[in-house]
Amino acid sequence: xxxxxTPQDFKSNxxxxxxxxxxxxxxxxxxxxxxxxxxxxxxxxRERFVFVSGIGCSSRFPYYMNTYGFxxxxxxxxxxxxxxxxxxxxxxxxxxxxxxxxLAIGGNHFIHAIRRNIDINIILFNxxxxxxxxxxxxxxSKLGMxxxxxxxxxVEHPFNPGALVLGARGTFFARSLDVELKLTxxxxxxxxxxxxxxxTEVLVNCVIFNDKTHxxxxxxxxxxxxxxxxxxxxxxxxxKNRDKGLILVGRTLKVVKIGExxxxxxxxxxxxxxxxxxGLHSMLIDMKxxxxxxxxxxxxxxxxxxxxxxxxxxxxxxxxxxxIHNMDELLRSGSTWEVK
Amino acid sequence: MQHKVIDTKEVVxxxxxxxxxxxxxxxxxxxDASALYGNDISTFPDYPAEIRAPQGTVSGVSGFQVNIxxxxxxxxxxxxxxxxxxxxxxxKANAKWAKPTATIIIxxxxxxxxxxxxxxxxxxxxxxxxxxxxxxxxxAAITSLTKESLKDSGLDPKAIIRSKNMFTLGMCYFMFNRxxxxxxxxIDKKFRKKPEIAEANKKVLMDGFNYxxxxxxxxxxYTIKPAKLEKGVYRNINGNQAxxxxxxxxxxxxxxxxxxxxxxxxxxxxxxxxxALRKDLGVKTLxxxxxxxxxxxxxxxxxxxxxxxxxxSGPGLSLKIEALGLAMITELPLVLVDVQRGGPSTGIPxxxxxxxxxxxxxxxxxxxxxxxxxxxxxxxxxEAAFYAGKYAMEHMMPVILLTEGFIGNGSEPWKIPSMxxxxxxxxxxxxxxxxxxxxxxxxxxxxxxxxxxxPGTIGLEHRVGGLEKNNNGAISSDPLVHERMVAERAExxxxxxxxxxxxxxxxxxxGEVLIVGWGGTFGHLYTAVKELHEQGKSVSLAHFDYIFPxxxxxxxxxxxxxKIIVCELNSGQFANYLRTQHxxxxxxxxxxxxxQPFIVKEIVDAVNALL
Numbered sequence: 001x002x003x004x005x006t007p008q009d010f011k012s013n014x015x016x017x018x019x020x021x022x023x024x025x026x027x028x029x030x031x032x033x034x035x036x037x038x039x040x041x042x043x044x045x046r047e048r049f050v051f052v053s054g055i056g057c058s059s060r061f062p063y064y065m066n067t068y069g070f071x072x073x074x075x076x077x078x079x080x081x082x083x084x085x086x087x088x089x090x091x092x093x094x095x096x097x098x099x100x101x102x103l104a105i106g107g108n109h110f111i112h113a114i115r116r117n118i119d120i121n122i123i124l125f126n127x128x129x130x131x132x133x134x135x136x137x138x139x140x141s142k143l144g145m146x147x148x149x150x151x152x153x154x155v156e157h158p159f160n161p162g163a164l165v166l167g168a169r170g171t172f173f174a175r176s177l178d179v180e181l182k183l184t185x186x187x188x189x190x191x192x193x194x195x196x197x198x199x200t201e202v203l204v205n206c207v208i209f210n211d212k213t214h215x216x217x218x219x220x221x222x223x224x225x226x227x228x229x230x231x232x233x234x235x236x237x238x239x240k241n242r243d244k245g246l247i248l249v250g251r252t253l254k255v256v257k258i259g260e261x262x263x264x265x266x267x268x269x270x271x272x273x274x275x276x277x278x279g280l281h282s283m284l285i286d287m288k289x290x291x292x293x294x295x296x297x298x299x300x301x302x303x304x305x306x307x308x309x310x311x312x313x314x315x316x317x318x319x320x321x322x323x324i325h326n327m328d329e330l331l332r333s334g335s336t337w338e339v340k
Numbered sequence: 341m342q343h344k345v346i347d348t349k350e351v352v353x354x355x356x357x358x359x360x361x362x363x364x365x366x367x368x369x370x371x372d373a374s375a376l377y378g379n380d381i382s383t384f385p386d387y388p389a390e391i392r393a394p395q396g397t398v399s400g401v402s403g404f405q406v407n408i409x410x411x412x413x414x415x416x417x418x419x420x421x422x423x424x425x426x427x428x429x430x431x432k433a434n435a436k437w438a439k440p441t442a443t444i445i446i447x448x449x450x451x452x453x454x455x456x457x458x459x460x461x462x463x464x465x466x467x468x469x470x471x472x473x474x475x476x477x478x479x480a481a482i483t484s485l486t487k488e489s490l491k492d493s494g495l496d497p498k499a500i501i502r503s504k505n506m507f508t509l510g511m512c513y514f515m516f517n518r519x520x521x522x523x524x525x526x527i528d529k530k531f532r533k534k535p536e537i538a539e540a541n542k543k544v545l546m547d548g549f550n551y552x553x554x555x556x557x558x559x560x561x562y563t564i565k566p567a568k569l570e571k572g573v574y575r576n577i578n579g580n581q582a583x584x585x586x587x588x589x590x591x592x593x594x595x596x597x598x599x600x601x602x603x604x605x606x607x608x609x610x611x612x613x614x615x616a617l618r619k620d621l622g623v624k625t626l627x628x629x630x631x632x633x634x635x636x637x638x639x640x641x642x643x644x645x646x647x648x649x650x651x652x653s654g655p656g657l658s659l660k661i662e663a664l665g666l667a668m669i670t671e672l673p674l675v676l677v678d679v680q681r682g683g684p685s686t687g688i689p690x691x692x693x694x695x696x697x698x699x700x701x702x703x704x705x706x707x708x709x710x711x712x713x714x715x716x717x718x719x720x721x722x723e724a725a726f727y728a729g730k731y732a733m734e735h736m737m738p739v740i741l742l743t744e745g746f747i748g749n750g751s752e753p754w755k756i757p758s759m760x761x762x763x764x765x766x767x768x769x770x771x772x773x774x775x776x777x778x779x780x781x782x783x784x785x786x787x788x789x790x791x792x793x794x795p796g797t798i799g800l801e802h803r804v805g806g807l808e809k810n811n812n813g814a815i816s817s818d819p820l821v822h823e824r825m826v827a828e829r830a831e832x833x834x835x836x837x838x839x840x841x842x843x844x845x846x847x848x849x850x851g852e853v854l855i856v857g858w859g860g861t862f863g864h865l866y867t868a869v870k871e872l873h874e875q876g877k878s879v880s881l882a883h884f885d886y887i888f889p890x891x892x893x894x895x896x897x898x899x900x901x902x903k904i905i906v907c908e909l910n911s912g913q914f915a916n917y918l919r920t921q922h923x924x925x926x927x928x929x930x931x932x933x934x935x936q937p938f939i940v941k942e943i944v945d946a947v948n949a950l951l
Contacts, residue, residue: 012803013777014814050795052640055806063803063815068795070643071805072636073666079601079633083640083648084795086624087599091644091795109636112629315619322620327592330585330621331756335522336575337376339566339755 023178075106357426367404378566510548586725691935
């Protein structure tokens with residue numbers, strides 16, 4: 001039977017209860033639009049999808065997907081999705097989490113899922129604030145940010161989620177903006193195709209407690225000049241007029257203008273997402289406006305064995321040489337004696 | 341001195357030494373040899389928290405006690421007939437466990453000035469200082485005899501010294517006329533790749549055996565005839581291994597693959613280790629980054645359709661508690677094994693206690709009753725784990741299985757069961773839609789269990805989670821929906837009482853005193869009751885495996901005795917629980933919180949004081 005899904009097939013009957021204007025609506029739309037693409041590209045059917053979340057505004061997400069879903073407890077989404085995937089590797093597991101859920105209370109599970117390279121897809125909604133508890137600073141809040149728990153400005157340095165992914169030897173990292181619906185949709189397909197832990201950070205606006213936190217780069221007016229959408233195998237060119245590019249000078253990245261100072265398109269770096277060495281990926285992830293554009297798109301996607309592969313290989317290997325095939329044999333293995 | 345061979349019914353041997361002296365292995369080999377010979381045995385490893393505490397100090401002393409008998413053996417014994425002390429610190433820490441008639445074997449090489457001072461003796465005569473000079477003390481230069489035995493072996497001095505426990509073992513084999521075959525087989529297997537070490541160990545063991553025969557310092561040797569055990573094939577098993585195997589057995593009977601998410605913690609770790617070995621039976625283990633991940637991966641696995649378990653000890657249970665609430669409200673099968681140890685906090689991690697009962701019964705936010713089952717002996721852990729799995733899966737709920745360090749590490753002979761004697765396990769798995777959309781919290785009328793819908797099943801897409809929901813799966817904070825769901829979940833656990841066996845009473849059904857116990861104290865309480873019966877006392881024992889819910893006949897049993905005494909290794913947690921369940925009775929208590937098992941005599945005395 002030929003199954004053709006539409007985004008509508010992935011909408012549940014539950015009323016979406018995020019605030020009007022919240023960036024989460026856009027991500028939900030992007031993911032629902034990506035689902036038919038993913039099913040077609042990978043020959044998946046809807047019942048194989050499991051959406052797992054922790055706690056926070058974004059973590060209500062599974063209720064809005066007409067798939068299998070598990071709404072967990074604060075910070076533990078990575079652990080729950082790990083269990084789902086290991087228990088049944090034929091499932092396609094999607095984890096929805098936020099900057100507080102994944103990087104504060106759930107930081108440990110997050111980095112260890114990545115280290116194991118479990119084949120799950122993590123979408124990290126980064127709004128740099130605790131929304132559901134009404135406005136406290138998060139591990140990604142900018143230094144000095146005034147919130148209810150930092151009335152004089154935070155004195156903590158924020159995490160860069162991508163840097164954590166690389167630190168945990170992650171194999172996939174992508175970044176998008178809530179407002180870039182098509183980009184997010186495309187990244188979801190790339191994430192689904194990737195074998196291993198795929199982390200996508202989406203910079204999302206919290207209209208109530210941290211409005212316009214990403215506006216400098218997400219603003220429609222300036223977005224093209226302040227962000228760069230990286231594509232594997234293509235030159236790192238950006239700007240409204242597609243005339244700016246990135247080059248490496250010494251050990252740092254620099255923005256140049258094509259056509260100025262003898263710079264031609266040939267001088268511009270070509271993006272290689274599949275390069276195993278994370279050096280350049282790290283620099284791209286760290287780019288900050290105004291010195292450099294914010295990197296979007298699939299920044300890193302390298303091949304490595306997944307946890308699931310390794311478990312499967314080990315089970316096959318052990319079973320091939322197994323002396324014990326059932327419980328009765330196990331009970332009688334080793335030293336035994338008979339009382340007559 | 342005239343050598344006599346004494347036929348005896350029961351002998352207790354306690355091997356003690358520095359934690360690097362290999363006393364756990366020595367004791368285990370002796371116990372295994374005795375079990376294979378056909379004795380009934382019970383063992384008690386008693387070791388410090390430090391892997392290698394400062395050498396020669398009392399805090400670094402490691403002990404292993406084994407009770408072997410030709411009759412029924414239910415405890416490792418209160419006091420020992422033979423004490424092996426490999427250094428002065430071991431003697432100092434363990435002299436109190438030696439019977440007045442005991443033989444004490446001492447490695448005299450270690451009793452030099454340095455060793456004696458390090459153990460904290462005030463004089464240079466430890467035996468006198470401990471007032472044990474009336475015991476039969478056998479001074480054997482074990483260290484130098486081992487060196488002499490292996491001087492031509494080519495082994496380095498360190499490896500030679502490490503073999504001295506085998507010399508001691510050889511001496512004990514002589515004293516108790518033990519066969520050496522099983523031990524030799526073990527040595528050959530362990531040092532398969534280092535045959536020179538295997539040969540050295542066997543030589544030292546035989547030299548120890550012959551030495552003991554030659555010195556005439558050991559006046560008597562003992563034979564302990566094989567116990568009259570029920571016919572069948574036996575093996576030795578410790579509680580943690582039995583727990584692991586019981587879980588695998590439940591997986592096999594249900595046809596549901598076993599997943600264990602766990603984090604290493606004393607004294608529970610060996611359950612995870614045992615499960616990790618069993619990839620041949622399809623067992624999946626995940627050594628997690630922490631305790632919370634241990635239970636959360638298990639919850640995820642359970643949602644995805646595996647029989648999920650997580651194993652831990654007290655502090656780990658504390659960390660898992662929030663997630664336990666999640667398993668309860670999502671109504672997913674899960675077995676949590678808590679091998680209890682001395683608390684609070686890190687407490688005395690290698691010692692045994694029953695102090696997690698309150699935590700297991702009550703330690704959660706919200707109205708969150710969870711079934712609690714306890715294992716009562718090393719081999720009973722198999723059955724307890726099997727039924728914990730059966731009830732968790734068939735009733736769609738988490739079950740806490742309490743064991744203890746004492747039975748987890750302790751071992752006993754076990755008549756190997758056949759899997760055909762165990763019941764089927766039939767979880768309420770739903771394979772195709774019965775209604776559209778699927779109602780995840782629709783319940784079975786009898787058990788109140790919801791149906792288990794595995795992701796991957798067409799048409800059963802649904803969402804569960806920690807938020808309160810209606811039976812159709814929609815999030816709801818409606819006051820009456822919440823109250824009804826709370827009541828339904830509680831009633832589901834309560835109805836488990838319809839499925840568990842009735843409580844048994846050991847001894848007369850009616851009488852003067854009922855001893856009430858639970859968990860790993862069974863052996864001691866049972867032995868105490870037997871002794872009291874021999875004294876002609878009207879005493880019975882009700883030892884509870886099913887804690888919550890209690891068996892349905894509990895009240896009737898309690899009402900049949902004039903006095904009830906609840907004996908447990910805590911400050912009275914089960915007694916207080918019984919006070920909430922059956923308020924009309926007066927509960928006396930006998931409690932001990934020393935990180936040590938009961939002594940039979942103290943139970944006998946406590947009951948006699950009540951009579």
